[in-house]
Each structure stands twice: as structure tokens, then as C-alpha cells.
Amino acid sequence: MTRAWATLWTRSQAAAADRHTIVDLGTPSPVLMERAALCCAREALAMRGDLPVWALCGPGNNGGDGVAVARILHGWGVPARAFLLSERLSPELAQQVALAEKLGVRIDRGLPPGQEEAVIVDAMLGTGAAPPLRQPFVAAVAWANAHPGPKLAIDIPTGIDADTGAAPGPVFAADRTVTFVRSKPGLHVTPGRAAAGEVVVADIGIVSQDMSNETCLIDPVEVARTIAGLRPGSHKGERGHVGIVGGSAGTPGAAVLAGAAALRAGAGLVTIATDDREVQAQLLAHRPELMVQPRGAEPVPAAKVLVVGPGLVREADRAGLAALWLEDRRPAVWDASALAEIAVRSPMPRVITPHPAEAARLLSARTGESWTAARVQADRPLAARSLATVTGAVVVLKGEGTLVAEGARLGVCVSGGPALATAGSGDCLAGVIAALLGRGLSPWAAATAGVHVHGVAGERLVVGAVALDIADAIAAVLAAPEETHPRFPRRVLG
Ligand SMILES: NC(=O)C1=CN([C@@H]2O[C@H](COP(=O)(O)OP(=O)(O)OC[C@H]3O[C@@H](n4cnc5c(N)ncnc54)[C@H](O)[C@@H]3O)[C@@H](O)[C@H]2O)[C@@H](O)CC1
Numbered sequence: 344m345t346r347a348w349a350t351l352w353t354r355s356q357a358a359a360a361d362r363h364t365i366v367d368l369g370t371p372s373p374v375l376m377e378r379a380a381l382c383c384a385r386e387a388l389a390m391r392g393d394l395p396v397w398a399l400c401g402p403g404n405n406g407g408d409g410v411a412v413a414r415i416l417h418g419w420g421v422p423a424r425a426f427l428l429s430e431r432l433s434p435e436l437a438q439q440v441a442l443a444e445k446l447g448v449r450i451d452r453g454l455p456p457g458q459e460e461a462v463i464v465d466a467m468l469g470t471g472a473a474p475p476l477r478q479p480f481v482a483a484v485a486w487a488n489a490h491p492g493p494k495l496a497i498d499i500p501t502g503i504d505a506d507t508g509a510a511p512g513p514v515f516a517a518d519r520t521v522t523f524v525r526s527k528p529g530l531h532v533t534p535g536r537a538a539a540g541e542v543v544v545a546d547i548g549i550v551s552q553d554m555s556n557e558t559c560l561i562d563p564v565e566v567a568r569t570i571a572g573l574r575p576g577s578h579k580g581e582r583g584h585v586g587i588v589g590g591s592a593g594t595p596g597a598a599v600l601a602g603a604a605a606l607r608a609g610a611g612l613v614t615i616a617t618d619d620r621e622v623q624a625q626l627l628a629h630r631p632e633l634m635v636q637p638r639g640a641e642p643v644p645a646a647k648v649l650v651v652g653p654g655l656v657r658e659a660d661r662a663g664l665a666a667l668w669l670e671d672r673r674p675a676v677w678d679a680s681a682l683a684e685i686a687v688r689s690p691m692p693r694v695i696t697p698h699p700a701e702a703a704r705l706l707s708a709r710t711g712e713s714w715t716a717a718r719v720q721a722d723r724p725l726a727a728r729s730l731a732t733v734t735g736a737v738v739v740l741k742g743e744g745t746l747v748a749e750g751a752r753l754g755v756c757v758s759g760g761p762a763l764a765t766a767g768s769g770d771c772l773a774g775v776i777a778a779l780l781g782r783g784l785s786p787w788a789a790a791t792a793g794v795h796v797h798g799v800a801g802e803r804l805v806v807g808a809v810a811l812d813i814a815d816a817i818a819a820v821l822a823a824p825e826e827t828h829p830r831f832p833r834r835v836l837g
């Protein structure tokens with residue numbers, strides 16, 4: 344089970360929790376704001392060295408947090424100022440301004456003058472706002488990003504959509520974001536993830552009645568436990584036999600990579616099914632550990648799990664895949680060009696691993712709507728969930744901040760980096776997930792553990808590494824899975 348505090352709240356879930364805590368339970372709103380600001384002030388203190396702290400404040404309660412941060416720091420003897428960017432002030436913000444002024448905190452209207460280096464605190468907009476940004480925040484974000492000094496965002500960097508991670512305009516580029524009670528999907532989904540910096544979850548006593556945990560981070564603690572629970576297997580047959588339907592003339596490499604990654608992820612045996620004699624010869628030359636056999640009506644009958652798609656570029660090599668999708672009872676990972684053969688929901692255990700362009704093609708074909716890769720990227724959670732609905736599969740939507748969807752459930756991967764952006768890296772991922780399925784994990788568990796492990800393996804490589812290096816790094820990650828990850832939020836209590 345994912346730890347409760349690793350679940351993610353959407354904008355409406357956060358607002359409902361605020362309302363419940365304040366209205367139903369009677370916790371005064373200023374008490375929550377004080378606790379929120381105290382956590383942010385501590386983080387600003389840790390980031391400042393001997394720099395002053397400047398809070399850029401919007402019109403709502405996010406702005407109220409900013410003024411309270413300036414007041415708390417001022418009380419600790421830190422040179423801290425607040426800058427009000429809007430004419431309009433919410434009642435909580437007005438209350439904070441009045442209190443801060445009584446205590447001698449300097450509060451100005453408009454952006455700070457000059458180029459003095461300072462910690463810039465983004466208290467412009469929080470979870471009450473929805474992008475695209477309007478003025479004066481478009482200009483304020485550009486000013487802040489160009490100003491020298493560390494950047495701290497309160498709750499969410501201004502400009503990021505808290506629910507989707509989309510950034511339809513300029514975005515505050517934070518080094519650190521302090522978010523309240525639960526993190527938000529937008530801090531971990533591309534492109535929001537890059538703008539959030541280090542994410543700190545501050546528990547400030549807001550409680551929710553909503554016990555659903557449909558959206559969560561893929562928790563490295565859970566992944567490590569899942570991996571530790573895998574049986575080593577006393578002989579190779581017990582660790583699962585993976586069959587790979589892949590490799591066309593001229594592109595045998597993708598099948599080799601999927602196979603190599605499956606072996607590194609603990610598959611006992613890997614057999615590649617292809618009818619092309621030239622491909623068969625090339626496969627064996629590439630990786631002698633692999634086995635090769637003709638495809639036939641039922642590919643690799645001895646295999647417990649299939650990977651379908653790596654390198655199947657020739658149309659003739661995709662004949663019969665539609666029936667395989669629908670009828671083959673074995674758990675299977677479907678990838679690359681094989682995804683074009685999916686015409687209906689499959690009742691069988693399936694994991695599909697599209698990148699955004701493949702996801703768009705599949706969604707267009709299956710929904711009759713017009714999807715492009717850009718539309719997928721504009722709301723990755725929606726795209727992943729829609730694909731899960733129309734295919735019946737566990738969906739791995741690849742890319743920075745990979746998503747895993749099963750029905751309405753969504754897992755967000757924290758691991759992975761630019762070294763993974765290399766030809767064949769996706770083939771390795773398919774092989775890892777298949778190996779984990781073969782070792783007895785459910786499609787959800789295999790997909791979530793698979794993307795996390797693949798991401799960590801990629802992080803251990805330098806940019807310029809090739810896909811076979813990823814496959815080879817996977818064994819080391821599985822041998823000693825770590826329960827922490829630098830991009831998994833740090834939790835503070837306030
Ligand atoms: N008492 C509470 O409920 C607590 C609230 N907290 C803070 O309050 C925040 C939420 O506060 P609010 O609900 O007041 O909302 P925000 O402060 O996030 O922003 C709402 C304001 O932004 C404006 N706005 C919305 N979309 C915009 C856009 N695209 N461009 C420009 N302006 C836009 C709206 O007109 C509105 O005035 C949280 O993110 C958190 O920082 C914390 O203090 C914790 C306790």
C-alpha cells in the first residue's frame with residue numbers, strides 16, 4: 344500500500360478538505376495559515392544563507408501565506424518583505440497585512456525594485472487558481488525567474504495547473520515547493536514536475552472526509568517491499584518464461600533489448616518468436632542468452648507472459664495480432680507498433696506502454712475524437728485514464744513523469760531522467776514489466792514497480808549511455824532497491 348501521505352489531492356479535493364476542516368470541524372482559518380506559513384518560513388530560512396527574503400503575494404490565501412511568512416521571518420530577525428501584486432485582497436490576506444504592518448514588516452505594492460539577490464517566495468497563486476495566468480502574474484513570473492536568488496513556491500508554482508501539471512503559459516521555476524497536507528498531481532506530472540523543484544509536504548492539520556486515494560505517487564517504499572517479496576526461484580523455470588513477439592528484418596534490436604531487460608529483471612527464460620530466418624540469425628548473434636523460435640499461431644507456447652510489439656515495423660509481421668490481443672489468456676505487455684492493432688477492450692490481463700504520440704493515435708482510433716501528442720501532454724492524467732477505459736488495460740503513459748492508470752486509479756512515477764531518452768529505452772521497459780509479470784506480480788504491481796525501477800536504472804547512467812546499458816543496470820537496482828528517491832517528497836510536520 345502506498346503510504347497515505349503519498350496520495351495526491353486535486354484542486355477540488357484540497358478545497359473540500361479546507362472547507363471541512365474550517366467549516367465542519369471549526370478550526371479557524373488563520374490557525375491553518377499560521378501553521379502553513381511556519382513550515383514555509385523554516386524552508387526559506389534553510390535556503391537563504393544570508394540573503395533577504397522577498398514574498399511576492401497574490402490576491403488570495405496563497406498571498407496570505409506569503410505575508411505571514413514575511414512576518415514570521417521578520418520576527419526571527421531575518422530581513423523579509425512582502426510585495427502585494429493585486430489591488431484586491433481576500434479577507435484572510437487583508438488580516439495578515441494588518442497584523443504584519445503592526446509588527447513593523449515592510450509591505451509594498453508592485454514588484455521589488457533593483458537587482459539585489461534575494462530568496463524569492465512565490466505566494467502569488469495557489470490551488471484556488473487555474474491557469475492560464477492573467478496579468479499582473481504573467482509579468483511577475485517572468486520577473487521572478489530572471490531575478491538572482493533561490494526560489495521557493497508556496498503550495499504550487501504559479502502557472503502550473505495543480506490537477507494536470509500543464510503549463511499553458513509562463514511558470515515560476517522553483518528550487519523547492521512546500522505543499523500542504525498532500526502533494527498535488529501537477530507537482531509530479533510533466534511539465535509541472537520540472538518547475539516544482541524539491542517537493543516538501545507540510546502536514547498542517549487539514550483533514551479530509553474523502554478517503555478515496557485514486558491518484559498517488561508510486562512509492563519507493565512500496566516498490567522495494569514488492570521486490571523484496573519476489574521469490575528468487577530455485578530453478579530458471581520458476582522465475583517465469585517470457586515470450587517476445589517482435590523483431591522485423593532490419594530491426595531485430597528492439598526485441599533483443601526487451602529480452603535483455605527481461606533477463607536482467609529476473610526472467611528465467613526469454614524466447615523471441617519470429618518467422619524471419621535472417622532476424623533469427625541476427626538475434627542469436629546479438630545476445631546468445633536468448634532463445635529464438637518460429638512464431639506460429641500461438642507464439643512461444645511455453646511462455647507464461649508475452650511482450651508484443653518491439654521492432655515489429657513490417658506490416659506483414661503484425662498479421663494476427665488483433666486476435667492475440669483479444670484471445671491469448673497469458674498476461675502480456677503491448678508496445679510500439681503493435682498498439683495500432685488494438686481495436687477493442689481486452690478481458691485479458693494486459694499492460695500497454697504507449698509514448699504520447701502512440702497514445703494519441705490509439706485514443707483517436709478508439710474514441711473518434713481528434714487526439715494529438717500535444718493534447719495528450721496537455722492533460723496526461725486524463726489521457727492515461729481514458730486509454731485505460733477504452734482498452735481495459737493497465738496503461739503506462741511514458742515520458743518524463745510516467746503515469747500508470749488502471750480504471751480511475753493513477754500512479755505517478757517519480758524516477759527517471761534524460762538518460763532514458765535514448766532509442767530502445769522503451770523496449771527495455773516492456774521487458775522489465777513482462778519479467779515482473781512472469782514472477783507473479785499483478786499488472787498494476789508489475790507496471791508501477793517496472794517504471795520505477797527502469798527510471799532508477801536510467802538515473803544511474805550518464806547521458807550518452809545506450810539502451811543496453813539500461814537493461815544491464817536494472818539487475819543492480821532490483822538487487823538492492825532503495826526506499827527513498829530524491830524526487831519523492833520530504834514530509835515535515837507543522
Ligand atoms: N485556510 C485555508 O483554507 C488555507 C489556505 N491556504 C492557502 O490558500 C491557497 C488557496 O487560496 P485561495 O483559494 O484564496 O486561492 P489562491 O490564493 O490560490 O488564488 C485565488 C485568486 O487568484 C485569482 N486567479 C485565479 N486564476 C487566476 C489566473 N489564471 N490568473 C490570475 N489570477 C487568477 C482569483 O481571482 C483569486 O482571487 C492555497 O494554495 C494555500 O496556499 C493555506 O494557508 C492553508 C490554509
Ligand SMILES: Nc1ncnc2c1ncn2[C@@H]1O[C@H](COP(=O)(O)OP(=O)(O)O)[C@@H](O)[C@H]1O
Nearest residue numbers: 698741742743759760763764766767768769770
Ligand atoms: N526526459 C525523460 N525523463 C524521464 N524519462 C524519460 C525521459 N525521456 C524518455 N523517458 C523514458 O524513456 C523511455 C522511452 O521510451 P520510448 O519513447 O518508447 O522510446 P523507444 O521507442 O526509443 O524505446 C520511456 O520509458 C520514457 O518514459
Ligand SMILES: [K+]
Nearest residue numbers: 465468497499
Ligand atoms: K504559489
